[in-house]
Amino acid sequence: MPEFPLDQVRTLLAVVDEGTFDAAAAVLHVTPSAVSQRVKALEQRTGSVLVTRTKPVRLTESGQVVVRFARRLTALEQEARAELRGVGEPVRVPFAVNADSLATWFLPALARVPGVCFELHREDQDHTTALLREGTVMAAVTSSATPVQGCSVRLLGHLRYLPLAAPVFAARWLTGSLLDDLARAPVVMFDRRDDVQDRFVRALGGARASEWRHYVPASEVFVEAVVAGLGWGMVPEEQAAPRLRSGALVALAPDRRVEVPLYWQQWKLDLPALSTVAAAVAEAASTSLRSARH
Template sequence: MDQVQLATFQAVIGTGSFEAAARQLHVTPSAVSQRIKALESSVGQVLVRRAKPCVATPAGEALVRFAGQVELLEREALAQARDGARVSIVVNADSLDTWFLPALAAVPGPAWELHTDDQDYTADLLRSGTAMAAVTAEHVAVQGCRLEPLGSMRYLPVGKPGPMIVYNRKDRLQHRFLESVGQAADAPIHYVPAAAAFVEAIRLGLGWGMVPEQHARADIAAGRYSPIFPDRFLDVPLYWQYWKIESAVLRDLTAAVRNAAAAALR
């Protein structure tokens, strides 16, 4: 595969336009367009959806992952001891706020790029090639990735009965819990899209929500809020998915994630 064409394709998807990719690569937009057309011709598929921003087609997503893998291996080979490789990871906010960071601290050297999303959606960034590894609730491996179970994060329903505190519109934890106890989700909803602010909103009495037990038990003991369904909880199984390549960085990170999860998850 032509590496110049592949790098140009990666630049178009990364910047979102042919013009921005041209500026990044110090060539003309016409040259970018010619390279993309040549790559699409060699593959026999349309790889870029010409929109604002430009995005990879389903056929192009495999090449986004491949281009990222080539870049990671190249960085490891050329800059292991100097700067390390930049590793892009997507983690759900609650894991990032509770147990995940010690795993990164145990792997010195690489530069980390963290993305956050709901645990039910983090695997989407693996599919698109944006992330090289993910903490996800999806138990089926993304094509080209390995999958390992990590354990379950336990959530406790705490706060003031009435309105629900929800992280964002992707967050279905509160709804899933109500379904598990046979109640309808018909209360008003406050959307609070930040982990610390989410917990603080519950402490201030704005409503109730599902809080990781690592935070909830300490706050219950301190009297900051109360469980609204004593002895009830919701366990969310989590998985570690990562690119199926022989990378020293991903190998060391995976070992560190296993250890951190074993210490924190059920």
């Protein structure tokens, strides 16, 4: 395999990050034609198509390999430059995290990490590994215990969800068998990939929640939608506690819950900034998430 010219590798990374050849050209201060020529030359060197020319562009499997290399190279370069200059130039660490973690326990962990520039990608915990595989991020909070190739994995804990509804909603819709009621009652879902509500119904012995579904893709707004009575929903324990105390929400089944295991996956890369982030995340998770023994 021939060597990868650094200007071509950096150009491919810019195309992926910016989404189009024109946008990458603006960031790199070159013409779109030059960007296209560099990517085409890199494809000729690798003998593979690296990106599909859509808007935004999409990486092929071969492109994912090159982009993972490019991100490692960029991170190491930033760290080396900071050491040589003797200044705290921030290292950029892109990672993926689910919305409920962002809204509850995750952000305080980042505040403990100085000298790092964070690039957050919000994604469902069942799908964050795809961003690792593509090379979009260097680390991710995920529900998958199976490590992506080239990554390490560690259990952070379990994020507990409680089945809740507004009192007025419960009085109207939940009057008989809970399983029968949930088959017809409106339900609030985060998005079309949100499986937590259906998982709860399956645990009760049903097939899935009703087809009367409201999609609310923002964690705090999701909770407020349940409080407002749009439907019932599975609310993270930390967000549920004050609303249960105030009476804004009531539990549908006090002895029932869904616990989603969360793992930290990161590239096997000897990068102090990444290790520092991982340690801060693990510490925050240890005090906020449920351990397996609980």
